[in-house]
Amino acid sequence: MKLPSVASLLIRVYRTTGPVSHIQRIRHGAVLNKNYSSVSAVKNCTALLYRNHGEPSQVVQLESLDLPQVGAECVLVKMLAAPINPSDLNMLQGTYAILPELPAVGGNEGVAQVMEVGDKVKTLKVGDWVIPKDAGIGTWRTAAVLKADDLVTLPKDIPVLSAATLGVNPCTAYRMLTDFEELKAGDTVIQNAANSGVGQAVIQIAAAKGIHTINVIRDRPDLRQLSDRLTAMGATHVITEETLRRPEMKELFKSCPRPKLALNGVGGKSATELLRHLQSGGSLVTYGGMAKQPVTVPVSALIFKDVRVRGFWVTQWKRDNRHDDEALRHMLDELCILIRAGKLSAPICTQVQLQDFRKALENAMKPYVSTKQVFVM
Amino acid sequence: MKLPSVASLLIRVYRTTGPVSHIQRIRHGAVLNKNYSSVSAVKNCTALLYRNHGEPSQVVQLESLDLPQVGAECVLVKMLAAPINPSDLNMLQGTYAILPELPAVGGNEGVAQVMEVGDKVKTLKVGDWVIPKDAGIGTWRTAAVLKADDLVTLPKDIPVLSAATLGVNPCTAYRMLTDFEELKAGDTVIQNAANSGVGQAVIQIAAAKGIHTINVIRDRPDLRQLSDRLTAMGATHVITEETLRRPEMKELFKSCPRPKLALNGVGGKSATELLRHLQSGGSLVTYGGMAKQPVTVPVSALIFKDVRVRGFWVTQWKRDNRHDDEALRHMLDELCILIRAGKLSAPICTQVQLQDFRKALENAMKPYVSTKQVFVM
Numbered sequence: 001m002k003l004p005s006v007a008s009l010l011i012r013v014y015r016t017t018g019p020v021s022h023i024q025r026i027r028h029g030a031v032l033n034k035n036y037s038s039v040s041a042v043k044n045c046t047a048l049l050y051r052n053h054g055e056p057s058q059v060v061q062l063e064s065l066d067l068p069q070v071g072a073e074c075v076l077v078k079m080l081a082a083p084i085n086p087s088d089l090n091m092l093q094g095t096y097a098i099l100p101e102l103p104a105v106g107g108n109e110g111v112a113q114v115m116e117v118g119d120k121v122k123t124l125k126v127g128d129w130v131i132p133k134d135a136g137i138g139t140w141r142t143a144a145v146l147k148a149d150d151l152v153t154l155p156k157d158i159p160v161l162s163a164a165t166l167g168v169n170p171c172t173a174y175r176m177l178t179d180f181e182e183l184k185a186g187d188t189v190i191q192n193a194a195n196s197g198v199g200q201a202v203i204q205i206a207a208a209k210g211i212h213t214i215n216v217i218r219d220r221p222d223l224r225q226l227s228d229r230l231t232a233m234g235a236t237h238v239i240t241e242e243t244l245r246r247p248e249m250k251e252l253f254k255s256c257p258r259p260k261l262a263l264n265g266v267g268g269k270s271a272t273e274l275l276r277h278l279q280s281g282g283s284l285v286t287y288g289g290m291a292k293q294p295v296t297v298p299v300s301a302l303i304f305k306d307v308r309v310r311g312f313w314v315t316q317w318k319r320d321n322r323h324d325d326e327a328l329r330h331m332l333d334e335l336c337i338l339i340r341a342g343k344l345s346a347p348i349c350t351q352v353q354l355q356d357f358r359k360a361l362e363n364a365m366k367p368y369v370s371t372k373q374v375f376v377m
Numbered sequence: 378m379k380l381p382s383v384a385s386l387l388i389r390v391y392r393t394t395g396p397v398s399h400i401q402r403i404r405h406g407a408v409l410n411k412n413y414s415s416v417s418a419v420k421n422c423t424a425l426l427y428r429n430h431g432e433p434s435q436v437v438q439l440e441s442l443d444l445p446q447v448g449a450e451c452v453l454v455k456m457l458a459a460p461i462n463p464s465d466l467n468m469l470q471g472t473y474a475i476l477p478e479l480p481a482v483g484g485n486e487g488v489a490q491v492m493e494v495g496d497k498v499k500t501l502k503v504g505d506w507v508i509p510k511d512a513g514i515g516t517w518r519t520a521a522v523l524k525a526d527d528l529v530t531l532p533k534d535i536p537v538l539s540a541a542t543l544g545v546n547p548c549t550a551y552r553m554l555t556d557f558e559e560l561k562a563g564d565t566v567i568q569n570a571a572n573s574g575v576g577q578a579v580i581q582i583a584a585a586k587g588i589h590t591i592n593v594i595r596d597r598p599d600l601r602q603l604s605d606r607l608t609a610m611g612a613t614h615v616i617t618e619e620t621l622r623r624p625e626m627k628e629l630f631k632s633c634p635r636p637k638l639a640l641n642g643v644g645g646k647s648a649t650e651l652l653r654h655l656q657s658g659g660s661l662v663t664y665g666g667m668a669k670q671p672v673t674v675p676v677s678a679l680i681f682k683d684v685r686v687r688g689f690w691v692t693q694w695k696r697d698n699r700h701d702d703e704a705l706r707h708m709l710d711e712l713c714i715l716i717r718a719g720k721l722s723a724p725i726c727t728q729v730q731l732q733d734f735r736k737a738l739e740n741a742m743k744p745y746v747s748t749k750q751v752f753v754m
Contacts, residue, residue: 097677097680267676272671286676287680289676294673294675295673295675296672296674299666299671299688301688302663304474304688304693306690307688308686308687309674309679310685311681311683311684313683
């Protein structure tokens with residue numbers, strides 16, 4: 001599968017306004033033009049480019065790229081902040097389900113400020129904060145010319161780190177809590193990888209709705225500290241993978257009902273154990289596979305317990321809802337209300353400069369990382 | 378889980394009409410009463426009873442049981458024919474999801490004729506053909522007193538073997554083809570265990586609707602003969618498990634689209650391979666686990682291909698629709714139309730007498746059995 005839409009649209013936009021230069025080789029949102037004389041105040045940008053797949057910190061380079069003129073339906077944006085997500089790393093490694101043509105700029109998420117708008121743009125104005133509607137923008141850069149239709153505004157009264165990390169993890173958490181089971185206050189959700197970006201958002205969004213969460217994490221040196229942090233966020237129970245497999249789990253179900261929904265970011269045994277604790281007719285939704293093992297489902301759970309096994313990919317959801325701006329708008333508004341109310345915080349972040357990318361990428365690859373690397377431009 | 382409804386209802390009915398004798402020990406539909414003087418023409422029956430779980434042919438015994446009086450809401454029926462299904466064997470072995478209290482009469486499916494009706498029965502009349510609405514009747518017997526509400530009529534113009542085998546396998550096939558994906562003529566369904574009772578019904582019902590079927594069977598001595606038989610029934614393609622795993626499968630998809638629906642009666646590798654051939658967004662529905670191995674689903678199939686993994690159990694469907702007679706009636710009517718049109722035949726059956734039960738049970742346990750054992754009373 002090749003990355004469609006954003007990058008190819010940009011190239012099409014560019015082609016209508018000027019001669020084709022070597023931009024055709026750069027498809028991943030990084031549109032540059034050494035031959036074109038732009039009227040924009042910002043004529044170039046610094047970006048984290050990769051020309052080959054491989055070890056993330058090795059294949060990425062910091063480069064200066066020229067920007068094209070701002071076409072009638074485009075905007076010039078200054079990037080404010082952009083995180084390193086696990087899917088970005090998989091893209092660099094060449095193992096993700098969608099891969100841009102190379103060379104490409106890394107990063108699929110982030111918040112930017114509009115600096116200049118094309119003549120026909122009605123939806124955005126200078127100063128607006130925007131995030132990409134879809135993956136494929138190439139967000140690890142200081143500035144970009146983007147099609148206005150590929151962006152959606154965010155209010156400027158939320159923290160910049162919340163804005164930069166809103167479009168992937170909290171949206172994934174929100175949709176998984178909304179689209180698979182009808183959950184109401186008092187219901188229970190169980191999840192593994194509870195310390196991931198998605199996991200933390202699940203805890204907070206569920207808590208805001210009065211939904212119990214049983215949160216499974218791997219045993220680790222700072223277990224108590226992490227457990228306390230998740231509990232402070234609103235987690236009902238925090239348990240280790242080992243506890244998940246023990247008979248004493250039944251004690252836990254004296255204080256909350258068996259879960260209707262299980263969220264799986266791990267796979268393997270962990271997923272099978274989540275399933276085991278589900279209510280009859282409940283759903284297991286997989287959004288990640290950290291353990292690199294498949295999801296194994298006993299036949300009896302399917303036939304006699306009617307468990308439903310599904311997957312979720314926020315990129316696909318955004319594409320399926322590409323022409324329904326209301327659905328995306330409604331979700332972002334709800335999440336921003338939670339952020340303003342102090343009920344949904346950004347994950348703990350380490351802010352890094354673009355030039356420190358090698359260390360940031362290496363840190364993002366380490367196991368048991370409890371902080372998200374975010375480029376701040 | 379204990380068998381509810383039918384048997385316990387019968388006992389409740391009996392209790393309103395006469396003294397309680399040792400019938401309380403027989404909960405599995407087999408209601409008998411040595412102390413009661415019945416006004417029915419038929420006062421007792423012969424039944425295949427089991428008092429312990431174990432090897433089917435060893436634990437079953439042929440016994441004579443007295444029948445209770447026909448209560449106001451009950452009917453006396455003469456059993457005409459009743460098959461041995463895999464789930465019946467699992468019940469005898471004690472490995473099924475629902476198990477009756479022992480002693481119990483074996484068998485959960487079959488067709489009977491009404492011989493006498495209670496005063497308050499409006500839905501049935503003498504001479505009607507009836508089948509049970511739910512599992513738990515104990516059908517391997519010559520006669521029974523049953524609650525009218527637990528029975529549904531079938532037209533008498535279909536073959537008795539079709540009637541005796543309609544309620545489980547064809548109903549399972551019909552619902553799986555109806556409830557999980559919206560299938561239209563030209564779509565494809567893939568299934569393993571294509572030679573099972575359910576598999577044969579799937580082939581015929583799908584063919585009647587113009588739906589392609591890809592039918593996977595195990596390699597065996599009479600492969601060609603079996604393949605020809607399934608093709609004559611309407612199978613689009615018949616392949617072996619080995620072929621299912623080979624690259625030449627893509628040749629097959631030149632003549633029919635990739636399946637929206639995969640039906641799994643096997644589990645293990647076979648189920649994973651069915652999944653691999655599904656369309657994006659398609660469903661794998663498991664109704665059996667002949668291989669005694671779980672269903673293993675790659676994480677990427679869930680996240681990036683949005684495959685949906687579900688289970689189906691016709692007994693649960695019947696219970697969920699217990700108070701919606703229309704749903705059951707509509708399905709049976711549709712199936713009877715197919716039977717009359719020569720589009721849905723009973724599986725190849727071996728008719729046996731109740732007294733030959735040991736040999737019948739042994740035959741039903743053999744692998745690669747291509748004929749269903751049916752008791753004819």
